[in-house]
Amino acid sequence: MANKTVCVVGLGYIGLPTAALLATNGYQVVGVDLNVHAVDTINKGQIHIVEPDLDAYVRSSVAAGKLKAYTKPEQADIYMICVPTPFHEGGDIPQPNIDYVLAATRSIAHLVTPGDLVILESTSPVGTTRRMGEVLQEAGVDLSTVHLAYCPERVLPGKIMIELVENDRVVGGLTPDATKLASNFYRTFVRGEVLETDAPTAEMCKLTENSYRDVNIAFANELSLLCAKSGINVWRLIELANRHPRVNILQPGTGVGGHCIAVDPWFIVASDPINARVIRIAREVNNCKTEWVIDQIKIAVADASAKTGRKSRVACLGLSFKPDIDDLRESPALHVVKTLQAQGYDVMAVEPNIESHDLLALTSLEQAIADADVVAVLVKHRRFVELVKSGGLRKEGVLDFCGVSG
Numbered sequence: 001m002a003n004k005t006v007c008v009v010g011l012g013y014i015g016l017p018t019a020a021l022l023a024t025n026g027y028q029v030v031g032v033d034l035n036v037h038a039v040d041t042i043n044k045g046q047i048h049i050v051e052p053d054l055d056a057y058v059r060s061s062v063a064a065g066k067l068k069a070y071t072k073p074e075q076a077d078i079y080m081i082c083v084p085t086p087f088h089e090g091g092d093i094p095q096p097n098i099d100y101v102l103a104a105t106r107s108i109a110h111l112v113t114p115g116d117l118v119i120l121e122s123t124s125p126v127g128t129t130r131r132m133g134e135v136l137q138e139a140g141v142d143l144s145t146v147h148l149a150y151c152p153e154r155v156l157p158g159k160i161m162i163e164l165v166e167n168d169r170v171v172g173g174l175t176p177d178a179t180k181l182a183s184n185f186y187r188t189f190v191r192g193e194v195l196e197t198d199a200p201t202a203e204m205c206k207l208t209e210n211s212y213r214d215v216n217i218a219f220a221n222e223l224s225l226l227c228a229k230s231g232i233n234v235w236r237l238i239e240l241a242n243r244h245p246r247v248n249i250l251q252p253g254t255g256v257g258g259h260c261i262a263v264d265p266w267f268i269v270a271s272d273p274i275n276a277r278v279i280r281i282a283r284e285v286n287n288c289k290t291e292w293v294i295d296q297i298k299i300a301v302a303d304a305s306a307k308t309g310r311k312s313r314v315a316c317l318g319l320s321f322k323p324d325i326d327d328l329r330e331s332p333a334l335h336v337v338k339t340l341q342a343q344g345y346d347v348m349a350v351e352p353n354i355e356s357h358d359l360l361a362l363t364s365l366e367q368a369i370a371d372a373d374v375v376a377v378l379v380k381h382r383r384f385v386e387l388v389k390s391g392g393l394r395k396e397g398v399l400d401f402c403g404v405s406g
């Protein structure tokens with residue numbers, strides 16, 4: 001199969017690592033992105049996103065003539081769609097936006113020929129692969145001659161080049177032949193197990209995985225509110241409960257962020273709001289947790305001001321959506337800081353994993369702790385944990401929303 005050509009549409013965090021991995025596995029790869037800067041950078045053998053080891057893969061694939069990037073799709077045997085799937089903002093229930101997927105499908109329709117394999121990797125609502133088939137058909141493609149399949153991506157940013165190879169994959173075609181063809185393709189470069197199913201099950205599988213985590217985190221966040229009222233240390237409580245052989249509660253925090261877990265459960269809720277009750281409430285609990293954190297900080301600031309008789313300063317430690325990364329997308333910590341600032345609070349933002357921010361002035365950790373009346377730890381960065389361990393952040397008077405003190 002490795003003598004086949006592959007056209008990867010969308011060269012972001014998923015598409016570019018996949019394209020480079022395929023190229024180093026012998027495939028001739030055409031990478032496509034609308035972003036001209038990304039295309040130019042890749043064709044120089046460089047990368048426009050941050051991901052460990054990706055640069056070496058891209059450099060060697062481009063140098064070997066196995067990977068070339070374009071702004072428009074080129075003819076291939078296999079097409080892979082790796083474009084964004086956000087939701088439409090506003091409304092009671094955010095609705096999935098599959099416009100990018102459909103536009104990408106339209107862009108390859110004139111190139112698809114009998115026997116070709118078209119794979120969707122973007123996290124998508126159930127029915128999207130079938131909808132892609134309709135789009136191809138509307139463009140004149142005879143669907144009985146083309147194989148369509150869905151294969152969700154499960155990689156963890158920071159470990160993408162390893163997990164692309166090691167993770168188990170779920171592959172579901174619109175037909176059994178498409179499932180077989182797509183599975184055999186993945187088996188040429190994946191060392192994990194490739195599990196076969198149909199397209200709707202594969203689509204629902206990815207949404208289920210992220211909703212499972214969201215619901216479990218919501219449970220932990222709900223416990224954190226209950227424990228705060230009762231004066232119980234929720235992290236110790238969870239540690240003890242998890243010693244039960246069949247209990248595995250995740251960790252509470254400032255909320256849930258990022259572009260996956262905070263987004264994908266809405267795809268299920270939007271499709272069946274009557275029945276998706278737990279999943280919807282979990283989303284709401286996790287969003288409300290962030291508002292609760294804001295309220296707790298405000299109460300602490302008011303108490304501090306009452307004691308000192310002047311306006312209090314608050315240090316917010318951490319802005320990213322999870323520990324030890326520089327990604328601020330959908331970050332609850334960032335929401336906390338922006339909300340407090342918009343309401344006139346004197347906030348110092350600390351984020352050791354980024355150098356600067358477009359809208360916020362950053363303060364060094366040492367300066368913030370020295371100047372603050374109230375310290376709120378929003379993200380469990382390693383640096384903050386070490387600070388607590390070394391006694392640089394006294395436990396009393398610190399609002400610990402992420403278990404940094406254990």
Ligand SMILES: NC(=O)c1ccc[n+]([C@@H]2O[C@H](COP(=O)([O-])OP(=O)(O)OC[C@H]3O[C@@H](n4cnc5c(N)ncnc54)[C@H](O)[C@@H]3O)[C@@H](O)[C@H]2O)c1
Nearest residue numbers: 010011012013014033034035082083084085104122123153
């Ligand atoms: N990033 C992750 O960790 C991760 C993990 C699992 C699943 N996913 C899913 O994978 C999909 C892609 O995510 P990502 O993080 O790679 O997104 P991304 O924003 O990093 O990259 C998407 C790329 O697609 C390009 N694009 C958009 N429309 C296009 C079109 N019509 N033609 C060509 N290029 C087009 C954009 O310019 C962009 O470079 C999403 O559905 C996401 O939910 C992402």
